[in-house]
Amino acid sequence: MQLNFSGLRALVTGAGKGIGRDTVKALHASGARVVAVSRTNADLVSLSKECPGIEPVCVDLGDWGATEKALGDVGPVDLLVNNAAVALMRPFLEVTKEDFDRSFSVNLRAVFQVSQIVARGMINRGVPGSIVNVSSMVAHVPFPSLAAYSSTKGAMTTLTKSMALELGPYKIRVNSVNPTVVLTAMGQKVSADPEFSRKLKERHPLKKFAEVEDVVNSILFLLSDRSASTSGSETVCVDLADWE
Numbered sequence: 001m002q003l004n005f006s007g008l009r010a011l012v013t014g015a016g017k018g019i020g021r022d023t024v025k026a027l028h029a030s031g032a033r034v035v036a037v038s039r040t041n042a043d044l045v046s047l048s049k050e051c052p053g054i055e056p057v058c059v060d061l062g063d064w065g066a067t068e069k070a071l072g073d074v075g076p077v078d079l080l081v082n083n084a085a086v087a088l089m090r091p092f093l094e095v096t097k098e099d100f101d102r103s104f105s106v107n108l109r110a111v112f113q114v115s116q117i118v119a120r121g122m123i124n125r126g127v128p129g130s131i132v133n134v135s136s137m138v139a140h141v142p143f144p145s146l147a148a149y150s151s152t153k154g155a156m157t158t159l160t161k162s163m164a165l166e167l168g169p170y171k172i173r174v175n176s177v178n179p180t181v182v183l184t185a186m187g188q189k190v191s192a193d194p195e196f197s198r199k200l201k202e203r204h205p206l207k208k209f210a211e212v213e214d215v216v217n218s219i220l221f222l223l224s225d226r227s228a229s230t231s232g233s234e235t236v237c238v239d240l241a242d243w244e
């Protein structure tokens with residue numbers, strides 16, 4: 001898909017690795033100026049070498065104060081990709097308060113915070129915008145040992161629709177992508193059991209996992225004017241019926 005984001009400034013969270021990293025590269029290649037936000041500085045240093053001119057911001061998005069300091073004055077942003085997340089794997093009965101708090105602060109609270117900063121800027125400038133929340137199929141399909149992570153993604157479904165409703169009058173669209181497993185570091189961790197992995201592929205309509213590029217393309221489509229009438233949507237790729 002050949003898209004042109006020239007003249008626009010994008011912010012991508014979780015930009016150091018996986019889906020976020022390739023989203024930054026694709027936006028940069030499509031002419032956008034990109035603010036790349038992530039936690040590990042070495043990732044941002046190597047990404048800056050690959051994509052000269054991007055603006056790296058190193059911050060732990062689970063820390064509200066540090067995020068406010070790092071992004072409070074981020075300046076004009078037209079496109080936002082809320083991609084950063086942690087998937088802490090623990091059986092439901094063993095989930096600790098720390099697991100819960102970390103999952104919700106990174107995966108959900110930071111989405112509130114960064115989106116508020118960016119949307120306020122769009123509204124003050126009187127410009128339209130597009131926000132994509134990177135959710136997951138687990139918003140709809142339970143995975144073993146992912147109760148905390150899945151809960152954050154389930155809540156993201158409601159958050160996406162709420163944001164779409166309230167920001168729509170300002171011409172700010174909000175959508176989510178809900179991928180199946182993608183074999184990044186996170187995807188390899190959650191699908192490590194071969195039998196589980198086989199069943200998972202079997203349940204997918206296309207009988208396979210997604211490639212990083214597939215998810216990036218969906219994100220770019222939702223960021224672009226090609227989806228100008230789409231807001232409050234989420235992609236769901238697995239049917240819950242007869243899931244074992």
Ligand code: NDP
Nearest residue numbers: 014016017018019039040060061085136181182184186187
């Ligand atoms: P990765 O673990 O490969 O990459 C996640 C990136 O987010 C890393 O750069 C990581 O930095 C960063 N990040 C994590 N926590 C923080 C934080 N507190 N502050 C700032 N940056 C942070 O994940 P994926 O690329 O696989 O996942 C990207 C998104 O896609 C997530 O929202 C995930 O839930 C979703 N998703 C992934 C699927 C998969 O199978 N991979 C399936 C469905 C959805 P660092 O490594 O330095 O912590």
